[in-house]
Amino acid sequence: MKLPQSLAVLLAVSAVSGSPAPLKKRHYTFPAIDSTSDWQYVRQTTNYQSNAGLADVNSDQLRCYQAGTQGAKSTMAVAAGGSVTFKSSPNIFHPGPIQFYMAKVPDGQDVTTWDGKGEVWFKIYAEKAISSGGQLSWASLNKGSFSATIPKNLQSGDYLLRIEHIALHQASSTGGAQFYISCAQVKVTGGGSGTPSPLVSFPGVYKASDPGIKINIYSAAGTYTPPGPPVWQG
Template identity: 35%
Template sequence: MNLRSFFIPLLAASYVAAHGYVQKVFIDGTEYTGPLVGSGSTDGITREISTQDPIKGATNPDLTCGPGALAASKVADANPGSSISFLWTGASGSPWPHNVGPMMTYLTNCGEQSCADYNPNGTEWFKIEEAGRLDNGTWAQAALLNGVPAEVTLPSNLAAGNYIIRHEIIALQNGQAEGGAEFYASCTQLKVGGSGTGTPPSSDLVQLPGAYSDTDPGILVDVYSNTKASYTFPGPPVVDLGGSGSSSSDPSSASASSADSNTASTPSTTPTRNHSPSSVPASSTASESDSQGSCKLTLPTGALAKRETRPRHVSRIMRGLDFSFLQALMH
């Protein structure tokens, strides 16, 4: 048996087994650390998810805000034109493991209530950004492997109000097979100020799930057969609110300042997790400013600082093996 051909796929499977989540969000340079996966924590501005595994199927109810998402207890201040960056990371603080497929960003308006009290199940969303294949044939998503956050700019004429911003990655390394696409969604709660007046036309509003199907040309697609081919984004077009839109990943990492001073009241009841699009505490308040598939391995060229996350998906057997002999096999 060729030991090299046996062990390398084994290591690849363990590397991507847990996939990833949004570890931090940066809003105009202020850093907000997200909750640990599966912790049940509602502290912060980003909705906690129950697992780092991908969402499978374009009609999966977890597509709204991620698997078993829980409403966060805080909201963050933003303004039209604010820069918002999402730092995606892999399991246990490892780099994000995928590099092919689009990234898209949506907003939904929570109405008069704080988004900490809002359940987005069945609500309508509008797209403010999409980033796909670059002119050189690579994907904007690939920058995440090097620890570069995905940067989005809020529309410059966005009307003031309470919004959930939803950042989404569709990993397409298995997109050549129906149902092979992997969806990752993360929701962060905002209060947008300013004097903007822009609201989306009804024709640009969609439900999530509901905007995609597993046979859409941007979801059922072999991204390796022609790396220069144009890509068709799923979902609605990027909305035009009468101001400037948003951009794809910035090649430079977002600067950050501490947001630890933000305070918010905690929910008066213990939130209950379910796998509808999002679970909301029965009485939460917030202060302002405050199915799995196999993967092809993509080794990162950079690394993020390690951070313990729950659950850890590498088995005891894999952790106990000594792979030092592989170095010799590779030569």
């Protein structure tokens, strides 16, 4: 039976207007640290409205997924050896590892405008996978927050603290992994004399074919090695 034109138009409009909502709920951002206001200490991300992940590992957006060139409003002081907790909004919906990186703001540069370009990033945390029945999973799934510990021997100064969640539910094909990223501005106090290494760049450190990025987590044998450099132990 042919629908009346007015009803057909109404159904079509309803379908279009209703389709983004379920999709958005499956995506997420990391907009705040330590129970502060959204985007107060975290640089507003390109996906702050859509919540969508980033797939292109060669994009400059892999650095901080930042909207525009202006940094966050404020910089949070955190003691070396202390922790910083990122909020996920909404909860992390997809399986995959959380990783944390940091980059020290060069002398003479302003943390609110520095772009983090170049081989300046070092890894401070990589979430381990859980292997069971030939499949991989991660404890971060469905979590609403995740904490990073600032290395105790890290030098004092201004840093970008980068959280990265790699969603691997569609990663069996090249370009299927999704990156959810934010950068917080922090001032490390009471630090030591450590020299982080190795230093890497975003983009540049990842390839789409890396085994920690292109992988079928539902038929994975053995252990999982996350992409990027080893964690700096301080």
